[in-house]
Amino acid sequence: MEEMIIDRLRAIVGPSNVTTEYEDLLCYAYDATFRESLPAVVVKPRSTEEISLIMRLANEYKIPVVPRGAGTGLSGGSVPLKGGICLVLTRLNRILSIDKENRVAVVEPGVITDDFHAVTEQMGLFYPPDPASGKTSTMGGNIAECAGGARGVKYGVTKDYVLGLEVVLPQGDVITVGNPIDGETGDYDYPLLFTGSEGTLGIITKIMVRLIPLPPYKETVLAIYDQLEAAGETVSTMIKQGVIPTTLEIADHATINAVENYLAIGLPTDAQAFLLIEVDGIKDEVVRQIAIVEETCRRFGAVSIKVARTKEEIDKLWLARRSISGACGKISPTKISEDATVPRSKIPEMIKKVREIAEKYRIKMVIFGHAGDGNLHPNVLTDKRNKEEMARVEEAVAELFQATVEMGGTLSGEHGIGYMKAPFLKWETGETGYQVMKAIKKQLDPHNILNPGKMFTD
Amino acid sequence: MSQGACDLMQRELAKCIKCGTCRSVCPVFQEVDSEALVARGKLRLVEAVLEGKLDYTPGFAERMSLCLLCKACASACPSGVKTDKVFVKMREMLVEKRGLHAVKRFVFTWLKYRRIFDWSLRFGAVFQNLFLKTAQQGTGKEARIPIPVAGLNKRRIIPPLAVRPFRSQMPEVIKVLKPRMKVAFFTGCMMNYIYPDAAHSLVNVLRKNDIEVVVPQDQQCCATPIFTSGDEQTARQLIQHNIKVFKGLSVDAIVTGCASCGLAWKKEFPEILNTRAAIREARKLSGKTFDISEFLIKNGYRQDFREVNLQVTYHDPCHLKRGQDVFKEPRELIKAIPGIVYKEMAGADQCCGSGGSFNLAYYDISRGINNRKVDNIAKSQAQVVLTGCSACRMHIADGLGQQGKPIQVWHTIQLLDMAYGEKGLEDERRENDGGDDY
Numbered sequence: 049m050e051e052m053i054i055d056r057l058r059a060i061v062g063p064s065n066v067t068t069e070y071e072d073l074l075c076y077a078y079d080a081t082f083r084e085s086l087p088a089v090v091v092k093p094r095s096t097e098e099i100s101l102i103m104r105l106a107n108e109y110k111i112p113v114v115p116r117g118a119g120t121g122l123s124g125g126s127v128p129l130k131g132g133i134c135l136v137l138t139r140l141n142r143i144l145s146i147d148k149e150n151r152v153a154v155v156e157p158g159v160i161t162d163d164f165h166a167v168t169e170q171m172g173l174f175y176p177p178d179p180a181s182g183k184t185s186t187m188g189g190n191i192a193e194c195a196g197g198a199r200g201v202k203y204g205v206t207k208d209y210v211l212g213l214e215v216v217l218p219q220g221d222v223i224t225v226g227n228p229i230d231g232e233t234g235d236y237d238y239p240l241l242f243t244g245s246e247g248t249l250g251i252i253t254k255i256m257v258r259l260i261p262l263p264p265y266k267e268t269v270l271a272i273y274d275q276l277e278a279a280g281e282t283v284s285t286m287i288k289q290g291v292i293p294t295t296l297e298i299a300d301h302a303t304i305n306a307v308e309n310y311l312a313i314g315l316p317t318d319a320q321a322f323l324l325i326e327v328d329g330i331k332d333e334v335v336r337q338i339a340i341v342e343e344t345c346r347r348f349g350a351v352s353i354k355v356a357r358t359k360e361e362i363d364k365l366w367l368a369r370r371s372i373s374g375a376c377g378k379i380s381p382t383k384i385s386e387d388a389t390v391p392r393s394k395i396p397e398m399i400k401k402v403r404e405i406a407e408k409y410r411i412k413m414v415i416f417g418h419a420g421d422g423n424l425h426p427n428v429l430t431d432k433r434n435k436e437e438m439a440r441v442e443e444a445v446a447e448l449f450q451a452t453v454e455m456g457g458t459l460s461g462e463h464g465i466g467y468m469k470a471p472f473l474k475w476e477t478g479e480t481g482y483q484v485m486k487a488i489k490k491q492l493d494p495h496n497i498l499n500p501g502k503m504f505t506d
Numbered sequence: 507m508s509q510g511a512c513d514l515m516q517r518e519l520a521k522c523i524k525c526g527t528c529r530s531v532c533p534v535f536q537e538v539d540s541e542a543l544v545a546r547g548k549l550r551l552v553e554a555v556l557e558g559k560l561d562y563t564p565g566f567a568e569r570m571s572l573c574l575l576c577k578a579c580a581s582a583c584p585s586g587v588k589t590d591k592v593f594v595k596m597r598e599m600l601v602e603k604r605g606l607h608a609v610k611r612f613v614f615t616w617l618k619y620r621r622i623f624d625w626s627l628r629f630g631a632v633f634q635n636l637f638l639k640t641a642q643q644g645t646g647k648e649a650r651i652p653i654p655v656a657g658l659n660k661r662r663i664i665p666p667l668a669v670r671p672f673r674s675q676m677p678e679v680i681k682v683l684k685p686r687m688k689v690a691f692f693t694g695c696m697m698n699y700i701y702p703d704a705a706h707s708l709v710n711v712l713r714k715n716d717i718e719v720v721v722p723q724d725q726q727c728c729a730t731p732i733f734t735s736g737d738e739q740t741a742r743q744l745i746q747h748n749i750k751v752f753k754g755l756s757v758d759a760i761v762t763g764c765a766s767c768g769l770a771w772k773k774e775f776p777e778i779l780n781t782r783a784a785i786r787e788a789r790k791l792s793g794k795t796f797d798i799s800e801f802l803i804k805n806g807y808r809q810d811f812r813e814v815n816l817q818v819t820y821h822d823p824c825h826l827k828r829g830q831d832v833f834k835e836p837r838e839l840i841k842a843i844p845g846i847v848y849k850e851m852a853g854a855d856q857c858c859g860s861g862g863s864f865n866l867a868y869y870d871i872s873r874g875i876n877n878r879k880v881d882n883i884a885k886s887q888a889q890v891v892l893t894g895c896s897a898c899r900m901h902i903a904d905g906l907g908q909q910g911k912p913i914q915v916w917h918t919i920q921l922l923d924m925a926y927g928e929k930g931l932e933d934e935r936r937e938n939d940g941g942d943d944y
């Protein structure tokens with residue numbers, strides 16, 4: 049990139065917030081996926097105004113700009129595929145206000161998700177979206193990916209809490225969409241448009257979210273099965289019976305073993321599956337629902353059922369769930385995390401399909417995820433250095449997506465499309481849907497400088 | 507660089523799934539928001555070097571030395587990447603290629619030549635009053651001009667150096683009337699030169715528990731600051747020397763009061779040595795090395811403490827908690843003393859920012875990390891912070907002093923010594939008539 053442009057960036061954000069050193073570029077070339085591509089420069093702005101100036105400059109010279117939060121994305125959203133400016137948003141990290149009376153909070157995009165949880169919960173408030181990466185991920189990244197989490201079954205995903213956003217558009221204009229009152233405005237529902245837009249339509253610089261009162265009580269159940277299918281059946285039946293757990297997580301044999309290896313917390317390593325089920329709310333109601341949960345698990349053949357009531361017990365069960373993703377890294381170095389999601393009634397069918405595919409392509413696949421959402425997170429465990437196996441993995445993934453769409457599901461329950469699923473997006477949207485998306489993108493970003501190569505392949 | 511070291515690095519690198527969890531725990535990253543400083547980024551750089559995509563550039567060296575080796579990333583990593591091992595190995599490779607970092611080289615030459623080190627520190631002790639003025643709280647002295655040995659920042663508060671190192675005040679063997687055990691005390695540099703008060707307390711507590719103490723005069727630095735900077739060769743010489751000095755002693759245990767020395771004896775000596783015989787010898791001694799708190803809990807201790815009415819908290823040194831898995835023991839000892847009100851501080855096991863010579867080279871970052879620690883200490887409302895590592899003690903005292911917080915920092919063993927009072931020492935005075943004059 050021309051030195052003149054770098055100098056102008058320096059003039060906008062200050063010299064210490066711009067780096068072009070190769071050692072730094074290498075570290076902003078990846079996210080939690082497996083492909084890397086170097087940016088030309090890393091820029092760390094501190095304000096909406098600075099970002100607006102950066103976008104104007106980038107437009108003038110047609111330089112790609114890739115917004116970046118914590119870089120924990122699982123579809124490659126923040127990988128600078130076409131080089132250009134890596135725009136790191138972590139310095140915008142203030143919680144601007146929490147209005148306890150109206151239960152609304154305004155935060156900047158660099159706030160860490162779990163920090164926000166901690167602060168709101170201290171005030172007796174609750175922000176439900178809880179991606180397993182919350183210790184690290186940013187609120188901006190969560191909005192941009194429409195992150196989901198274990199509590200999604202009952203509380204929904206990120207978009208259900210977004211009331212309004214401040215966004216810097218690709219050409220540098222700043223708009224505020226929605227509002228911090230109830231999110232309802234006279235115009236189109238723009239917050240919904242930008243939520244999940246994966247940094248392709250604008251840079252989110254302020255986030256207004258709805259909070260709810262912190263539920264006073266919860267209980268957690270860990271049910272262990274000697275058959276994965278039985279766990280799947282339990283899930284679809286439980287939902288049919290009208291139990292609305294906060295969390296309904298599934299993990300298969302290989303996953304359980306990986307976690308046990310890492311944590312040594314006494315999970316039976318011969319188990320074929322576990323379900324982690326949490327119910328929260330008013331105590332009497334929780335107790336009643338947990339009884340139904342236990343009964344259903346038993347009916348479908350759970351071999352052991354553990355109920356946790358104290359905070360320590362609950363935390364211990366959760367630790368197992370939260371550690372899964374990383375613990376799988378111990379099985380194989382490369383983990384390709386899919387989040388193809390199907391309607392909940394199709395879970396048993398999907399489990400069968402995943403197993404078939406794994407066998408057919410001779411690859412290792414594990415299942416762990418938000419079963420309550422129909423999101424099984426089939427993860428491929430492989431080694432990117434093994435070219436031959438990677439080719440088989442690609443075919444397997446394509447077949448998995450095909451099956452998902454056929455079952456009426458979606459390619460992305462929560463991780464987004466990024467570069468990884470871009471080639472398959474059309475399968476889900478259809479031709480017309482795809483063209484509408486492109487038209488919106490073109491209108492807002494005529495030079496295609498904002499996160500090029502993501503969602504769309506061309 | 508051996509093939510083995512490369513293999514180790516490759517194996518660990520392959521395990522990193524770039525999940526970013528390390529971002530939530532790295533104290534350096536929390537201070538300087540740069541992906542190149544967090545484990546995920548550093549590992550990527552190491553990988554790039556091994557792949558030949560990146561040279562051993564000064565920029566790479568700088569990023570590798572911007573690490574406290576606090577192991578927080580290693581213990582949080584869900585994938586079990588032994589990050590600290592990779593970083594130390596890479597530092598060794600860097601030393602091979604580039605030689606030692608300037609500040610560090612200065613300190614190390616002195617560590618190697620003990621006489622010069624002694625002399626320079628003592629020189630400092632004698633002359634410091636010429637250029638140091640006493641800081642507000644009496645917790646230390648404020649350097650008016652930078653002292654070369656520590657590359658000290660001007661505003662930094664360092665404790666007064668001992669006029670005479672601990673070991674030169676001590677007889678080689680400290681006898682007790684009815685010994686139930688006999689141990690060797692590995693003092694480490696900081697207890698010897700900077701905090702002899704804690705070293706004396708450690709010996710006192712052992713004596714009060716009827717344990718005979720040997721303090722080998724000829725012991726040297728445990729080599730931690732040296733191998734963590736990649737100078738494996740010098741480290742090996744020191745380790746071999748120490749093993750030679752300790753292996754001939756007929757003692758039941760080797761006791762340390764320094765978190766890093768303890769970790770070095772227990773785990774790092776056998777890892778750094780390179781011949782089978784030497785490793786075997788080191789392992790034998792490793793097996794009987796204990797941190798003082800661990801030793802007391804294991805072997806029992808007198809509980810006839812007097813009442814001490816203090817509100818205290820405890821800071822976990824990285825090399826004690828994550829290095830040796832010792833964190834329950836000191837708390838148990840502290841709580842055994844009547845009158846003590848123990849308040850756990852938030853983030854007790856977060857690094858204090860000292861990181862060995864890290865704080866000499868990157869004082870500002872290190873201070874930023876330490877400020878968070880100081881805030882947590884202040885919030886606990888303790889009158890005294892206890893800890894098991896002299897480096898932590900010095901760095902925390904510096905932080906408290908700079909922020910004008912009238913809170914004391916002691917080694918845990920000092921509190922125990924105080925709580926025992928003079929009991930148990932009276933009879934033995936005659937046995938040990940003073941130290942030899944150095």
Ligand SMILES: Cc1cc2nc3c(=O)[nH]c(=O)nc-3n(C[C@H](O)[C@H](O)[C@H](O)COP(=O)(O)OP(=O)(O)OC[C@H]3O[C@@H](n4cnc5c(N)ncnc54)[C@H](O)[C@@H]3O)c2cc1C
Nearest residue numbers: 117118119120121125180186188189192195196247252462
């Ligand atoms: C171990 C692990 C567990 C995970 N668990 C979950 C889970 O349970 N649920 C889930 O949904 N996801 C999960 N993820 C995926 C990931 O954490 C989420 O997608 C998260 O929202 C990404 O946040 P980030 O701050 O890391 O964003 P990044 O990865 O940096 O960026 C993600 C995308 O958002 C864009 N972006 C970032 N900030 C902004 C902004 N301010 N304005 C506009 N665009 C922006 C980027 O361009 C990119 O396209 C997990 C990831 C890992 C590694």
Ligand code: SF4
Nearest residue numbers: 522523525526528583
């Ligand atoms: S926590 Fe471990 S696996 Fe995750 S990025 Fe850091 S080093 Fe890699």
Ligand code: SF4
Nearest residue numbers: 532573574576577579
């Ligand atoms: S050892 Fe400590 S300072 Fe070094 S990278 Fe890991 S967490 Fe950061």
